[in-house]
Amino acid sequence: MSVTVRDVAKRAGVSVGTVSRYLNGYSLREENRQRIKEAIDALGFKENIIAKGLKNNRSMAIGVVLASLTDIFATSIVTAAERIAAKENFSFIVCDYEGSLEKMVQKLDFLRSRSVDGLILFPSGHSCPKVLQAYLDAGIPVVIVNDDMPAFRTDKVTVDNSNASFRAVEWLIHSNHRDIAIINGDTEVYTGRERLKGYLEALQVYEIPINKQFITCGHFSHKGGYEAAKTLLTLETPPTALYITNYYMTFGAIMAVNELKISVPQQLSIIGFDHFEISDVINPSLTVIEQPTDKIGEMAAKTVIRRIRGDYSDFPVDLSIKTRMLVRDSVRRLEL
Amino acid sequence: MSVTVRDVAKRAGVSVGTVSRYLNGYSLREENRQRIKEAIDALGFKENIIAKGLKNNRSMAIGVVLASLTDIFATSIVTAAERIAAKENFSFIVCDYEGSLEKMVQKLDFLRSRSVDGLILFPSGHSCPKVLQAYLDAGIPVVIVNDDMPAFRTDKVTVDNSNASFRAVEWLIHSNHRDIAIINGDTEVYTGRERLKGYLEALQVYEIPINKQFITCGHFSHKGGYEAAKTLLTLETPPTALYITNYYMTFGAIMAVNELKISVPQQLSIIGFDHFEISDVINPSLTVIEQPTDKIGEMAAKTVIRRIRGDYSDFPVDLSIKTRMLVRDSVRRLEL
DNA sequence: CTGAAAGCGCTTACAG
């Protein structure tokens, strides 16, 4: 069908082994190098990565398993990771498990049979299926992103979730807010737990009494943020500041604020999370915790590739990437 | 390393050929079937799809090439397509070309060397590189999604873009609007052109004079929608209705409307595009043109798989999927 | 229905 090493070898007048060595960057006689190069160009030869993989048990593919392909946080990370991986000639086989543990297991099985060389997994709060340990046992590295999976000893890349919360709330406190509400997602998942933890810690450290009404834990979604904001802002004594722990929730909360015709920051201060395109169109611009998705993706890709190459010197690594707080115009300093 | 057909054959006391036949669903003696089944279970055998592909020149992988992994419209389609493909045991190798033609070509080359069996491409207005023809010449089917690429004769899946526009605008006209503005994206790209065309046609058919000020063609983004809305709504005689041709633009326009404290639908009627999560948190709920991303993805996947299987009976197909208009609360019927 | 053998496109000891 297509042109193979055999064709190249014939045209260049060398053996296929020599062509293979050329392809893999071994040194060979200058004359042969030239002839092979010429043959490859003339024939339009492209090496077959699949065949290559069969022999050295490498597929040059990395499985990427995530809960939803439509979650911009996850896909931003994947984009960055893919950029790194492509440079190293790895391709990404992307599987969406639609938030179902069962489907996740299915995908993991599927990727095993595709002989992926490594795996990047976004567990999104799901527990660890046995098949994951089978990956490690088979020498296939697994990097967990944005979750802890305590039962599973492997490389992990997260952000400083609780610390980010702490700093955000601290900033509000230093702006003299005392009635600070948190709009949080599901505390069954790692990020939800951690972000709540940081909020509580900050209040404790600054000796601000905790008002249970101000703690909402719903779903990390537009709707979750919207509903929580509506509830909080229609309390008898509503909070003066909102700390919102996820991009989609921030978005939903903003819609609720608009609808209630509450002006930010005059009547309400807000610190949100992440700043994808939304920040282009929100007035005033939001002060947010920014998760460095590029960095997260980069670290995930680099880590899994390093393991694939056999470097387990620092295994398992637990990378906690630092977030920044972008201080913009949605927090008002209260007069005391 | 892992367990192979050879191991299964040995344990079952048959030849590897027989195991292979079992795996591929050929009929064999009941006794052998049982023994092989037993051996597979006992050994935990998983077939190696890579090796399988080498022999019959199939990788069981479909390349998916898109401008951005963070575009929810594209990823919604990919999600649906992957669901179909996974059922047929195909995996998706996803490549993001970050809106650069050069990178797109790179990715296409890359996927060739990975021996993908087929390709699903979102050109996003980019022109057709030569390498695409090479795909077809090599017998690798290519399905174009959401674009026309007139220079390239292959299967295409789009929606009824201009017709969708026509119906949206017609609806506004029947609600007695005459000052109807369009917030459109780049007319260099297919969808932008088509959606503008439908708008113009509707006005012409109903003999409504075209007001050039009411036609904005910017960028299919939050910001594009936001800025266009600001411009339109601050005109001396602003439109009474807005037709917005993309999800992100709809989003941005809504933010502008909120900021200008214009109430919908009392002061302004709106028909938007698509209804991802945003619709959960917008009040009033928007009347929108809904692109059936599930269907688009399904058709793209089914078409490419059908071609992979050798069925070119209707090649090339140009599927134009029907959109629906979801009539909700953002359009007011004007009194005459 | 089944076994033995050749082969998919490549790599890699093994000799030289």
Add this chain to the structure above:
DNA sequence: CTGAAAGCGCTTACAG
């Protein structure tokens, strides 16, 4: 540095 040969895990005519 290079060629000949074996082999990666599977499939598939070819005989029987």
